[in-house]
Amino acid sequence: MFKKIIFFYSLLFLVFSCDLNGSPVDTKTEEKNIKEYSVVYDLNGASYGTVPESQSFVENSVVLIPKLHDRLFGPIIRDNISQVFLGWSFDKDSDYADFVEGDTFEIEDDKVLFAVFTKSTSVIRKNGPAGGLVFYDKGLFSDGWRYIECAPEDLKNGARMNLEYTYFVNSANIGGGLLNSSLFVRNSAIERALKDYSLIRSNVVYSEWFVPSIGELDEIYIELKSYGFGYFANDFYWSSTVSKIYDKNSLFSQDFESGKITRYTPVGSHYFAERSRVRLIRYF
Numbered sequence: 222m223f224k225k226i227i228f229f230y231s232l233l234f235l236v237f238s239c240d241l242n243g244s245p246v247d248t249k250t251e252e253k254n255i256k257e258y259s260v261v262y263d264l265n266g267a268s269y270g271t272v273p274e275s276q277s278f279v280e281n282s283v284v285l286i287p288k289l290h291d292r293l294f295g296p297i298i299r300d301n302i303s304q305v306f307l308g309w310s311f312d313k314d315s316d317y318a319d320f321v322e323g324d325t326f327e328i329e330d331d332k333v334l335f336a337v338f339t340k341s342t343s344v345i346r347k348n349g350p351a352g353g354l355v356f357y358d359k360g361l362f363s364d365g366w367r368y369i370e371c372a373p374e375d376l377k378n379g380a381r382m383n384l385e386y387t388y389f390v391n392s393a394n395i396g397g398g399l400l401n402s403s404l405f406v407r408n409s410a411i412e413r414a415l416k417d418y419s420l421i422r423s424n425v426v427y428s429e430w431f432v433p434s435i436g437e438l439d440e441i442y443i444e445l446k447s448y449g450f451g452y453f454a455n456d457f458y459w460s461s462t463v464s465k466i467y468d469k470n471s472l473f474s475q476d477f478e479s480g481k482i483t484r485y486t487p488v489g490s491h492y493f494a495e496r497s498r499v500r501l502i503r504y505f
Contacts, residue, residue, distance in 0.1 A: 256280040258331045265313060265335040268303050269294040269423060272336065278328045286324045286334075294348050295338030300368065300505075301350040304338035316340060344368065346450050350505055351420045351427035354451055356444040357395060357437070366504035369395075371441055372430060374452065376418065379496035382459055382472055393462045393473065395436045398502060401461035402431035418501055430501035432461035435473035435482060437502060446477050453477050457497045 257279055262272035270293035278284055286309060295304025308318025311332065318337045320326065339347065349355045349370030357369040391401045402415060419428035433441065438460045445451040455478035462473040464484060471486040474497060 261333045263335045286320045302344045303348045307337045309334040372501045376499040393435045397434040433502045435460040435462040
């Protein structure tokens with residue numbers, strides 16, 4: 222019986238050690254035939270940021286474009302304003318991204334993915350020094366600034382605006398947001414936001430942010446939201462512009478779905494009942 226068992230397992234070994242033609246299979250040769258290829262990410266002239274680490278994949282594997290651990294900023298245009306990162310391409314000189322985060326491709330040879338950036342010399346819709354997006358250029362430096370950039374994200378949790386201490390009518394114009402916001406110092410929600418919000422880039426802390434005037438907010442809608450830049454919601458955004466309606470203070474807001482501008486007056490309180498979104502800006 223024992224001899225029969227030995228014979229049976231010997232036969233199995235012989236069968237599985239041969240190919241369909243009965244020839245012995247060289248497992249070491251098959252292992253040698255397994256090909257591996259590398260995927261390398263290239264900064265391609267980026268002025269700031271890091272790329273994902275190089276990876277190795279077995280032939281015909283599916284490669285997933287990873288999320289960046291740090292934002293990439295392209296070449297400097299002027300005044301520390303840089304080109305915007307669009308994605309990746311196998312072509313170093315491509316104007317368009319072939320891949321973005323979450324895309325996939327099947328690997329058949331070694332690949333280099335080059336970072337792709339915008340190329341126009343206009344500073345509008347480009348990265349500002351703090352990492353926001355530039356939406357206004359007045360053409361020259363005056364009063365300490367020339368450009369305006371908006372923050373890359375909405376103020377967390379929005380804000381319930383308070384008009385209790387705003388006994389004034391302020392500016393609706395571009396360039397008025399800084400003064401407007403300074404008059405909201407008794408508004409705890411905005412005061413806290415202006416105090417706490419900051420962005421860090423290249424070890425520089427940018428903390429001089431404020432709420433845009435309605436003119437500045439509308440410019441953001443025109444130059445950024447309508448072009449699909451800035452990750453704005455189809456929702457209402459507060460401005461810092463106050464006006465009077467029948468001796469009552471009202472505050473301008475803009476619907477970022479339609480672009481419609483509306484004035485709101487609190488009912489029975491100086492606070493607005495609901496929180497709305499706020500996108501801070503800065504001059505430089």
